[in-house]
Amino acid sequence: MSGIDGLPPLRDVIAAHELRARKSLGQNFLLDLNLTARIARAAGDLSQKDVLEVGPGPGGLTRGLLAEGARRVLAIEKDRRCLPALAEIGAAYPDRLEVIEGDALEVDPLAHLTPPIAVAANLPYNVGTELLVRWLTPADWPPFWDSLTLMFQKEVAERIVAQPGSKTYGRLAILAQWRAEARIVMTLPPGAFTPPPKVSSAVVHLTALPEPRFPADAKVLEEVVAKAFNQRRKMLRASLKGLHPELEGLLETAGIVPTERAEQVSLEQFCALARAVKAARQR
Ligand code: SAM
Numbered sequence: 001m002s003g004i005d006g007l008p009p010l011r012d013v014i015a016a017h018e019l020r021a022r023k024s025l026g027q028n029f030l031l032d033l034n035l036t037a038r039i040a041r042a043a044g045d046l047s048q049k050d051v052l053e054v055g056p057g058p059g060g061l062t063r064g065l066l067a068e069g070a071r072r073v074l075a076i077e078k079d080r081r082c083l084p085a086l087a088e089i090g091a092a093y094p095d096r097l098e099v100i101e102g103d104a105l106e107v108d109p110l111a112h113l114t115p116p117i118a119v120a121a122n123l124p125y126n127v128g129t130e131l132l133v134r135w136l137t138p139a140d141w142p143p144f145w146d147s148l149t150l151m152f153q154k155e156v157a158e159r160i161v162a163q164p165g166s167k168t169y170g171r172l173a174i175l176a177q178w179r180a181e182a183r184i185v186m187t188l189p190p191g192a193f194t195p196p197p198k199v200s201s202a203v204v205h206l207t208a209l210p211e212p213r214f215p216a217d218a219k220v221l222e223e224v225v226a227k228a229f230n231q232r233r234k235m236l237r238a239s240l241k242g243l244h245p246e247l248e249g250l251l252e253t254a255g256i257v258p259t260e261r262a263e264q265v266s267l268e269q270f271c272a273l274a275r276a277v278k279a280a281r282q283r
Pocket of ligand 1: 025026027028029030031054055056057058059060061062076077078079082102103104105121122123124125127
């Protein structure tokens with residue numbers, strides 16, 4: 001029995017249900033329940049929140065979230081081999097765990113959740129960034145979630161929190177930091193997982209801001225940032241060519257020197273440029 005919840009240790013759960021990890025599903029499991037409880041605590045006080053968990057696998061993080069007091073957990077898992085192990089957790093926490101078998105990229109979880117909502121996941125690497133971008137770019141803001149507490153490859157986590165001037169600064173940093181507060185709260189070596197992945201991982205905690213840090217039209221900002229970083233080595237007057245015929249004037253309005261490169265431009269300047277582009281297009 002394990003200390004946090006009286007359920008069997010995860011190693012025994014995995015053996016009993018023959019859950020050999022599948023690479024195709026990005027399966028690297030966390031078996032240390034003290035660690036999963038720490039990740040759950042990094043999500044903040046969950047006692048008044050529903051938690052969306054993507055990819056619970058054998059349930060290490062699920063158990064951490066429930067033991068740390070989450071009001072309810074909705075877990076979406078693609079691998080049906082994991083369902084019996086998750087059902088055992090549900091039985092130990094009556095009415096607090098709902099499991100949906102399915103692909104998190106296709107299932108709409110909102111019908112199953114009551115706000116306020118937190119998202120917590122040790123994401124499968126192959127779908128992690130896609131889900132994050134979706135969660136950061138909803139049609140309306142504030143989004144359905146109050147916070148995201150997500151495990152990524154360390155290199156992806158660094159891109160999310162990157163500042164101007166760094167090699168990892170790009171589209172993901174702008175998307176994340178425009179409307180959320182993002183920080184790395186934990187770094188984990190490959191050996192924390194079974195089987196160990198090739199690279200280190202990190203947990204990023206994002207809190208949704210009630211309003212964007214600087215005003216801008218989301219679609220125009222995304223267009224400008226995607227174009228600027230698509231050719232990040234080029235000067236902006238070249239990489240942003242085609243954005244608008246008066247590009248150089250618009251860059252200057254936004255306080256950006258046209259010979260600068262995308263990685264030198266601050267979030268505030270990108271927002272100013274998006275506003276200038278939108279206004280010029282409406283003239
Ligand atoms: N949360 C568990 C843990 O921390 O030990 C497992 C993490 S493992 C990195 C990723 C999990 O996501 C696996 O259980 C995998 O089956 C599941 N998964 C992969 N792709 C998925 C998808 N598209 N939708 C839902 N779950 C998915």
